[in-house]
Every structure is written in structure tokens, then in C-alpha cells.
Amino acid sequence: MSLEVAKELLRELRMTHSIDNIDHLLETALKEEWTCLEFMKRVLSEEVRFRQCKALETRLRQAQFPYQATLDDFDFNFQTSVSKRQIQQLLDFQWIDKAYNVLFLGPPGVGKTHLAIALGVQAAETGYRVSFITMEELIKNLKTEEIVTKSRQRLKRLRRSDLVIIDEIGFLPITKQEANMFFQVVSQLYENTSIIITSNKGFDEWPEFIGDPVITTAILDRLVHKSELFNMKGESYRLKNRNTILG
Numbered sequence: 001m002s003l004e005v006a007k008e009l010l011r012e013l014r015m016t017h018s019i020d021n022i023d024h025l026l027e028t029a030l031k032e033e034w035t036c037l038e039f040m041k042r043v044l045s046e047e048v049r050f051r052q053c054k055a056l057e058t059r060l061r062q063a064q065f066p067y068q069a070t071l072d073d074f075d076f077n078f079q080t081s082v083s084k085r086q087i088q089q090l091l092d093f094q095w096i097d098k099a100y101n102v103l104f105l106g107p108p109g110v111g112k113t114h115l116a117i118a119l120g121v122q123a124a125e126t127g128y129r130v131s132f133i134t135m136e137e138l139i140k141n142l143k144t145e146e147i148v149t150k151s152r153q154r155l156k157r158l159r160r161s162d163l164v165i166i167d168e169i170g171f172l173p174i175t176k177q178e179a180n181m182f183f184q185v186v187s188q189l190y191e192n193t194s195i196i197i198t199s200n201k202g203f204d205e206w207p208e209f210i211g212d213p214v215i216t217t218a219i220l221d222r223l224v225h226k227s228e229l230f231n232m233k234g235e236s237y238r239l240k241n242r243n244t245i246l247g
Contacts, residue, residue, distance in 0.1 A: 017050035018043050056125060062157060063130040069117040079111045081233045090119060090228070096128055096163055096194045101223055104198045106232030112198035115230075116165050119196060128162040135169045135182075142181040159185075163194045170201035173209045182210075183219050190222040197223065202231075 003026070007019050022043070029039045076084045090102065102119065104112035120130045133141070133154075141151040158164055174182065189195055201209060203224075207216045 015047050018047045021046060059124040059127075059129060060121070063120060063124055063132050064154075065117050065120060065132050067117070068121060069114045070121065071115075071118045074111060074114055074118065079232065079234060081106070081110075082115070082230050086230075087115060087119070091122060093123055093126055093128065095228070096123060099191050099194055099226065101195045101197070101227040103223065103227050103229045104196070104232060105202060105230070106200065106234075108200055110232040110234050112200075112232060113167055116167060116196045116198050120163060120165050123163050129157075129160065130163045130165065131158040131161040132165040132167065133158065134167045134171075135174075136172060138166060138185065139174060139178045139181065142185070143178070159188060159193075161193060163196065164189060165196040165198075167198050169197050169199040170206065170209050173211065176212055176215070179210045179212055179215045179219075183215050186219050186222050190225075195223065 003022070007022060011019060025039065025042060025046075028034075029042075034042070071084070071087060074087075076082070095102070102116075104116060106112055117132065120132055124130045131154075141148075141155050144151040145155055146152075186195070199206075203220055206220065207213045210216045210219070
């Protein structure tokens, strides 16, 4: 069988990385005297590795994280209301398999979004489908779902995710109609998809910005039922470590 025929067969199998790499692998195989099985193993393992990398790139892009964050970047010495051990226990992601939620509450600047993104990135790297969205963006997409293709596509991806991160709940008040829309999303995800939320409001303050105590109770009932709650306290990390123009 000629090399061109081999490449055509690889093309039929959509093994694009192997097509680009086959010349180099054949040269190495001849030089190092690989057996046929060794050669086949190398071709297939490199194709699998390539596809895994591409799949991860896709998951990270579709998650739409506002920035990349890791747990190594988080200052647990500054934020002492949550321990590194507690967060690391979440990294086995059994809670995603069981559709548990993680709730980060606390004032601005204490690291809620950083931890949410870091867990989301790690989940994506593990193979889970993740969607990140702010509460403001979620409401905007829900209100335009029927008329804007981009909104419809984003919400479709969100509803099919294994983990949904909703950031900045309570940052802005919402109308009763918007509260109903939010309830529908939480209800659709309940028991099927894990949710991470960040909010600068305690649960006792939610009726105020949601505007309806009945809907608030229904939302919280579904979020809290199977969840891990982190009440984060302390100073704002951003204010404490602010950069100045004059130095």
C-alpha cells in the first residue's frame, strides 16, 4: 500500500492529525525499528491526544468564561472563610454527577467569581460541559430567546451543560416577569444539572431584589435542596491590592 493510499484512508476516517504527522512517524519508525503494533499504537495515541486537546479547547470556548482562573492563583491566606481543603474536596466532581449545587455568597471582592471560574475550568478539563453566564446576561438572553438566534443557541447550550455557573445574582433587581423566567431555568436544571451561583446578597435579601417572596422560595428551594453553601466574608481583595497610577 502506498503512502498516498494510506493518507486517503486516514482522510476517510477523519484522522486529520495523523495525515499531517504520518511522514514524521514513518521516518521515526524506520529509524527506531518499531514493530507494526508499536507504529499503530503511536499513530492512534497521538490522534487521540490531539482530539482530546481539540475537545478541551471547544469546551473552554463554549463555556464563555470571562477570564481564566485557577485555584493555584487564589489567595486562601487572604480569604480565610473558605479553606483550600474544602475547595479541593470538590475537585473529584462527584457532586456534578449527582447534580448538586455550589453556592458562593458574600460581599464584592472576596473571591466568589474566581472560585466559581476555577472550578468551572477544572470541570471542563475533566471532560464536563460547562456554561458561564452572568445574571444580567441570562435575563437578557431569556427575554430575546424567541427573536435572536444567538440568544437561543446560547440558552440551548446552557440547558445541555453538565455545570452552569450563574454569576452576580442580586447585583441588579429584576422584574416579576424576569423572576419567573429565572425560576423556569432553575426548574429545568434542577436534579439534572449542577449549578454554581455567586451572589452578594444573603438568602434573606433575595425577596427584595426578586420582588416576589413566593417565587423566591421556589427558586431557593431548588438551589439549596442539594448543595454546598459557602458564606464568604472579609475585605475586598481588589481594594486591598489595588493598583495606582502614581505608584
